[in-house]
Amino acid sequence: MEKTEHVSFVIFPYRWIVLLLFMFVAILTQIIWITFAPIMNEVTGYYNVSSDTILLLAASFMIIYIPVNFPACWLIEKYGLKWGTGIGVILTGIFGFLRAFTGPNFLFLLFCQIMVAIGQPFILNSFTKVAVNWFPEEEKATATGLGTMALFIGIIIVMIATYPLYEVNGIEFVLLVYGLLSLISMILYLLFVKDKPSQPPNPYFREKILQTKGIRTLFKNRDFNFLVFLLFAGLGIFNALLSAIDDIFSRFSPDTGIIGGLIIFGGIFGAVILSSLSDKIGKRKIFLNVGLIVSTPLAFLLGVTGASDFILTILLAFLFGFILVPALPVGLTYAAEITHPIPEESSNGVLMMFGQIGGIIFLIVPDMILFAGVFGIAAIVSLLMKDSDAYKGKNQ
Secondary structure, three states, X not given: OOOHHHOOOOOOOOHHHHHHHHHHHHHHHHHHHOOOHHHHHHHHHHHOOOHHHHHHHHHHHHHHHHHHHHHHHHHHHHHHHHHHHHHHHHHHHHHHHHHHHOOOOHHHHHHHHHXXXXXXXXXXXXXXHHHHHHOOHHHHHHHHHHHHHHHHXXXXXXXXXXXXXXXXXXXXXXXXXXXXXXHHHHHHHHHHOXXXXXXXXXXXXXXXXXXXXXXXXXXXXXXXHHHHHHHHHHHHXXXXXXXXXXXXXXXXXXXXXXXXXXHHHHHHHHHHHHHHHHHHHOOOHHHHHHHHHHHHHHHHHHHHOOOOOHHHHHHHHHHHHHHHOOHHHHHHHHHHHHHOOOOHHHHHHHHHHHHHHHHHHHOOOOOHHHHHHHHHHHHHHHHOOOOOOOOOOOOO
């Protein structure tokens, strides 16, 4: 066997097929999560339940993520990208499809929703797994950024397509269309996704330590603990903001969907552009610093300016998404690098879990001024971190 310093890394074009199919499934998890957001009034009437009960369909995803997270990490490590992540893919495909046959039976619908929610951590915890298994050093954050972008594409599809689909043939038609897409995404994933290439594309691909030991080791890493707080704050606030967008901005404008949509569009552009830039210059910390420092005044301005200037608000919303969202893929990539050789699904899973916990907590008091204060604290914490050497294996 060749020594580490003589190992050659091979880049396979098939990596883009794997990433696209992974993104397809990730898009469907988000579609199933908030299917009913744009047709809340129609859904409450159809199922004869309160709006709070309908919100339970979405809230179940954040709640269930917490207990399922660590078993999902263990299973991804044990069975790899193909079948470890595939557990979540299968749950999404089957129960996303079965939602189309629930009719007016709300309990059956809730059961299907919960089963998809159980599958979600298997998919969301695999962003860095896909990047590390298939992509070279200079593309890891880009690949993670594209995976993250898929989440926002799913949300946008729901916001744009759900009501027109409802007008065609009611709620049953909405669930059928999304159910068929879920089933197709599962079939394509299982047929064409491979666990890993025959030769490593980067130095992080190689040795790993046991996940159970890795979880304990993660929290001995000073910078990882800082990153946990950053994701708790940043991802938590983002989740709470999207969930309570109407409550936060309704006093500014009845078109709160426009504000939410521009935050998401900004996030998509930022996830692609800034993640790619992070790869090109081989730096991670600066993007976390800038994202949190700039998000602090943007969140404050979003909390105070909208009532007087809606145009300014939507501009701020786009910038807010553009600068904040890339901190997620860059942060996940940074975590995989500073905690190597701990399995990347372990660091990914812990960070995503704390983001979900943050989302639940910040939903209690969804206020942009409060969010700005939290961002300010997170920005200070981010300055205490050391940068990872994103290309430490490149010359080995």
